[in-house]
Amino acid sequence: MKTIEELKAIRENMSDTLAMRNNAEGSIRVVVGMATCGISAGARPVLQTLAQEINKRHLKNVKLVQTGCIGICRLEPIVEVYIGNEKTTYVKMTPEKALRVVNDHLVNRQVVTEFTIGAAE
Amino acid sequence: MFRSHVLICGGTGCTSFKSMDIREEMEKKLKEYDLEQEVKVVTTGCFGLCERGPVMVIYPEGAFYSRVQVDDVDEIVSEHLLKGRVVERLLYHELRDEEGNARSLEDTRFYAKQHRLALRNCGVINPESIDEYIATDGYMALIKALTEMTPQEVIDEISKSGLRGRGGAGFPTGKKWQFAANSVGDQKYACCNADEGDPGAFMDRSIMEGDPHAIIEAMVIAGYAIGASQGYIYVRAEYPIAVERLKIAIGQAREYGLLGNNILGTKFCFDLDIRLGAGAFVCGEETALMVSIEGNRGEPRPRPPFPAVKGLFGKPTILNNVETYANVAQIILKGADWFRSLGTERCPGTKVFALGGKITNTGLVEVPMGTTLREIVEEIGGGVPNHKNFKAAQTGGPSGGCIPASLIDIPIEYETLIEIGSMMGSGGLIVMDEDTCMVDIAKFFMEFVVDESCGKCAPCRIGTKRILQLLEKITEGKATMDDLDLLEELCHHVQESSLCGLGQTAPNPVLSTLRHFRDEYIAHIVDKRCPAGVCKALLTFEINPHFCRGCTLCARNCPAEAISGKPKEPHVIDQSKCVQCGLCMQQCRFHAVVKR
Numbered sequence A: 001m002k003t004i005e006e007l008k009a010i011r012e013n014m015s016d017t018l019a020m021r022n023n024a025e026g027s028i029r030v031v032v033g034m035a036t037c038g039i040s041a042g043a044r045p046v047l048q049t050l051a052q053e054i055n056k057r058h059l060k061n062v063k064l065v066q067t068g069c070i071g072i073c074r075l076e077p078i079v080e081v082y083i084g085n086e087k088t089t090y091v092k093m094t095p096e097k098a099l100r101v102v103n104d105h106l107v108n109r110q111v112v113t114e115f116t117i118g119a120a121e
Numbered sequence B: 001m002f003r004s005h006v007l008i009c010g011g012t013g014c015t016s017f018k019s020m021d022i023r024e025e026m027e028k029k030l031k032e033y034d035l036e037q038e039v040k041v042v043t044t045g046c047f048g049l050c051e052r053g054p055v056m057v058i059y060p061e062g063a064f065y066s067r068v069q070v071d072d073v074d075e076i077v078s079e080h081l082l083k084g085r086v087v088e089r090l091l092y093h094e095l096r097d098e099e100g101n102a103r104s105l106e107d108t109r110f111y112a113k114q115h116r117l118a119l120r121n122c123g124v125i126n127p128e129s130i131d132e133y134i135a136t137d138g139y140m141a142l143i144k145a146l147t148e149m150t151p152q153e154v155i156d157e158i159s160k161s162g163l164r165g166r167g168g169a170g171f172p173t174g175k176k177w178q179f180a181a182n183s184v185g186d187q188k189y190a191c192c193n194a195d196e197g198d199p200g201a202f203m204d205r206s207i208m209e210g211d212p213h214a215i216i217e218a219m220v221i222a223g224y225a226i227g228a229s230q231g232y233i234y235v236r237a238e239y240p241i242a243v244e245r246l247k248i249a250i251g252q253a254r255e256y257g258l259l260g261n262n263i264l265g266t267k268f269c270f271d272l273d274i275r276l277g278a279g280a281f282v283c284g285e286e287t288a289l290m291v292s293i294e295g296n297r298g299e300p301r302p303r304p305p306f307p308a309v310k311g312l313f314g315k316p317t318i319l320n321n322v323e324t325y326a327n328v329a330q331i332i333l334k335g336a337d338w339f340r341s342l343g344t345e346r347c348p349g350t351k352v353f354a355l356g357g358k359i360t361n362t363g364l365v366e367v368p369m370g371t372t373l374r375e376i377v378e379e380i381g382g383g384v385p386n387h388k389n390f391k392a393a394q395t396g397g398p399s400g401g402c403i404p405a406s407l408i409d410i411p412i413e414y415e416t417l418i419e420i421g422s423m424m425g426s427g428g429l430i431v432m433d434e435d436t437c438m439v440d441i442a443k444f445f446m447e448f449v450v451d452e453s454c455g456k457c458a459p460c461r462i463g464t465k466r467i468l469q470l471l472e473k474i475t476e477g478k479a480t481m482d483d484l485d486l487l488e489e490l491c492h493h494v495q496e497s498s499l500c501g502l503g504q505t506a507p508n509p510v511l512s513t514l515r516h517f518r519d520e521y522i523a524h525i526v527d528k529r530c531p532a533g534v535c536k537a538l539l540t541f542e543i544n545p546h547f548c549r550g551c552t553l554c555a556r557n558c559p560a561e562a563i564s565g566k567p568k569e570p571h572v573i574d575q576s577k578c579v580q581c582g583l584c585m586q587q588c589r590f591h592a593v594v595k596r
Helices: A004-019 A036-041 A043-056 A095-107 B012-016 B019-032 B070-083 B130-135 B140-148 B151-161 B173-182 B203-210 B212-226 B240-255 B286-293 B322-334 B336-340 B373-380 B414-419 B438-452 B458-475 B481-497 B501-505 B508-516 B518-525 B553-557 B583-587
Strands: A028-033 A062-067 A079-083 A086-090 B004-009 B039-044 B056-059 B063-065 B189-194 B230-236 B271-277 B317-321 B350-357 B363-368 B390-395 B401-404 B428-433 B541-543 B593-595
Touching: A004 B130, A004 B140, A028 A036, A028 A043, A036 A043, A036 B070, A043 A062, A043 A095, A079 A095, A086 A095, B004 B012, B004 B019, B012 B019, B012 B203, B019 B039, B019 B070, B056 B070, B063 B070, B130 B212, B130 B240, B140 B212, B140 B322, B151 B173, B151 B212, B151 B322, B151 B336, B173 B212, B173 B317, B189 B212, B189 B286, B189 B322, B203 B212, B203 B240, B203 B322, B203 B350, B212 B230, B212 B240, B212 B271, B212 B317, B212 B322, B230 B240, B230 B286, B240 B271, B271 B286, B286 B317, B317 B322, B322 B336, B322 B350, B350 B373, B363 B373, B373 B390, B390 B438, B401 B508, B438 B458, B438 B508, B438 B518, B458 B481, B458 B501, B458 B518, B481 B501, B481 B508, B481 B518, B508 B518, B541 B583, B553 B583, B583 B593
Parallel strands: A028 A062, B004 B039, B189 B230, B189 B317, B230 B271, B350 B428
Antiparallel strands: A028 A079, A079 A086, B004 B056, B056 B063, B350 B363, B390 B401, B390 B428, B541 B593
């Protein structure tokens, strides 16, 4: 037996899960390079951390996708963030750095400059 | 936490193409690649594009894979799920435009003109999870109805929405509910007609398989509106997946207190049970259906009294079709005006059609009322395959009629279809090309009706049999023009004097083909010729001596030993021995066998 409040709570919790099955373009796209180069440089844990963090914070408008080789294998793991027409490329990512990107960039819209490709070059 | 969802169609079409084996393999491979914590595998209801089954959709990319085989799973997991590279060769071809650019699923020809209302959750949620249903606003309409609306307000909202029975007759649902609400009785029933029997129709089946909670929620709302405390879903036993998912859904709803006593803590009590039908077509007729629920032989009884006054066990009862119920919760939640904004003035809302026959995209489509047949056949359906011409579409199964090519621009509504001698029916839409003989089609449906007539009233029991005999006579080339008049007269008699809807509508396929394709009947009778080349008794197979190389293949394969000739010389068919099986024509590599 569930109360009306409990049913509404289920709806809130579950709707995050189902938001992924929406074909409409999310406003933020997070792309992780998951080619052989990316995986061997440690992209898997980065991807997993991003997924957990995005879910934990109920970020409904964020789509997390993987992609193939981006081309600059020496800077992998690479994470690209697309907001509108703006693209930010983060390089040499780690799970710890990924947490900061979610917190600063995805939530607070502050680019984490020190992780970007510009800073690395 | 999952970063990706793999949706595998668990509808009947894809399941029979072994989609559950694909699921099993998928889970195995995910474990192998250590992705099981990241990727969620979900079995869903029908996506509609059964032609391309088994179907798999992977989110967040929204990649729609069609005709997936068990052997493809490894590639999907290692390429797409691990490395994020979409497996192009399995991707539904419409997802790429001519230049190879990505196109979203909503923009493909199959989905672009569709508006999925009754099917909104099919192919989106796991039908065996009540939580996923709740996540898509499930049971919110029930909360609204029970806590904010009086039963009369619920009925008024449904009446205002203009929702009409999707089972085929198009009776206003609100009116039906009002009648039952006004009837006095210590016990009332809200029932669901899920005895979908038209050959080629599978929309109710798909809704039950893909979104069973939508039916349950709507039935509880209906029970509240009319004052019923018990409901029955009458579903045919031939739908094992639908029955199974309904059972699971009812169990979950009971557990959550959405069925049973004091629903959501209110005073309202309502429970549901499933009754299995043995598959008789007549049990889809409302009075026969109720007799069958009572445990008796399914035979109709005269109306009035109507079920709303004296129905199941002699108590006031409403009986609505599955698809009708599938619209109810959304009308309550979003309001009658929202519903009226879809479809046409006379027929608001949408209609689900089961597209079948000679059509590229066989499957399930849902379009706003008033969509033209051309849009359904040519755009959504992808047209007639093999460069053949569209000849007619049959709607309403054995109770309906055909729409000829000349009327392809007709907007589909209850009234317009009746005006041209067809009817909406439950929504089977069978497309026919130039190779279809209209007399043969009429005969096919009449054979079905003869089998399914319950035998209670004479016009249907005897009349349909006689109609069939006349049709057989025509297709064998033994009929005269007098027989045609007799056929027409008989059809009108059966129509006017049968007891229930089955008999009253049984002559429709004959009458509508007579109306639109009379010349074909006459060709059979006068010229002893079947223009489409279907009716065997009227066919002759001949060998064109100019093309025949004397390879002897036809002679060796002829079951009647009707073909003779020396090797390397033209062969001849002995017409007195020929059984018109057409095997020689199939076998011939030189197109030397011709059919007349």
